Amino acid sequence: DIQMTQSPSTLSASVGDRVTITCRASQSISSWLAWYQQEPGKAPKLLIYKASSLESGVPSRFSGSGSGTEFTLTISNLQPDDFATYYCQQYDDYSRITFGQGTRLEIK
Amino acid sequence: VQLVESGGTLVQPGGSLRLSCAASGFPFSLYGMNWVRQAPGKGLEWLSFISTDSGTIYYADSVKGRFTISRDNARNSLYLQMSNLRADDTAVYSCARGICTSTSCPRHYFDFWGQGSLVSVSS
Numbered sequence: 375d376i377q378m379t380q381s382p383s384t385l386s387a388s389v390g391d392r393v394t395i396t397c398r399a400s401q402s403i404s405s406w407l408a409w410y411q412q413e414p415g416k417a418p419k420l421l422i423y424k425a426s427s428l429e430s431g432v433p434s435r436f437s438g439s440g441s442g443t444e445f446t447l448t449i450s451n452l453q454p455d456d457f458a459t460y461y462c463q464q465y466d467d468y469s470r471i472t473f474g475q476g477t478r479l480e481i482k
Numbered sequence: 483v484q485l486v487e488s489g490g491t492l493v494q495p496g497g498s499l500r501l502s503c504a505a506s507g508f509p510f511s512l513y514g515m516n517w518v519r520q521a522p523g524k525g526l527e528w529l530s531f532i533s534t535d536s537g538t539i540y541y542a543d544s545v546k547g548r549f550t551i552s553r554d555n556a557r558n559s560l561y562l563q564m565s566n567l568r569a570d571d572t573a574v575y576s577c578a579r580g581i582c583t584s585t586s587c588p589r590h591y592f593d594f595w596g597q598g599s600l601v602s603v604s605s
Binding site: 375406408410412416417418419420423424429461463465466468469470471472473474475476 | 516525526527528531540542543576581586588589590591592593594595596597598
């Protein structure tokens with residue numbers, strides 16, 4: 375299986391900050407990567423697909439980049455609703471989809 | 483789009499359970515569907531995928547041979563039959579709609595998720 379490793383596991387930031395979360399794949403996945411946001415007790419929400427394509431309705435302060443094995447999710451001008459857990463997901467190996475372990479973004 | 487899971491409950495180790503996912507608000511028969519679970523306080527784990535016509539099915543190694551995914555397009559429903567349940571199967575189980583584009587299929591990501599149904603495996 376393709377292993378997905380996110381860093382950091384926890385990130386502390388303040389409203390208005392710019393933060394970056396990294397996701398590394400154990401082998402090349404081209405650009406077949408998605409990012410999700412999950413608030414406590416809620417279903418995950420799709421933010422980014424194909425590494426850098428913003429899902430409809432998602433604020434433009436969210437952006438994704440990368441290809442191959444290294445990817446980043448950047449959130450600019452953090453808003454109170456952004457404090458949640460973020461997951462990356464590879465779908466290059468569509469028969470064995472895997473997620474990163476998650477990055478919890480907390481208020482400093 | 484709405485996905486509503488049901489069937490979760492407390493079950494003894496070694497027991498069986500069937501989860502359902504009722505879909506509405508979209509043409510269910512046109513989308514591949516997935517099951518994903520999340521153990522308490524843990525991350526997301528993909529479990530299984532079924533194609534639109536049930537002709538292609540995939541499982542994670544952790545559930546292969548114990549879980550069976552199926553769908554009924556006439557009833558707009560997705561199912562997960564779980565058997566030989568273990569304590570480490572305790573989790574919230576969610577269905578998720580798979581989405582792919584003309585240039586990415588069969589590679590797909592998940593654009594809508596249900597809220598999930600809790601399965602607890604304990605004696």
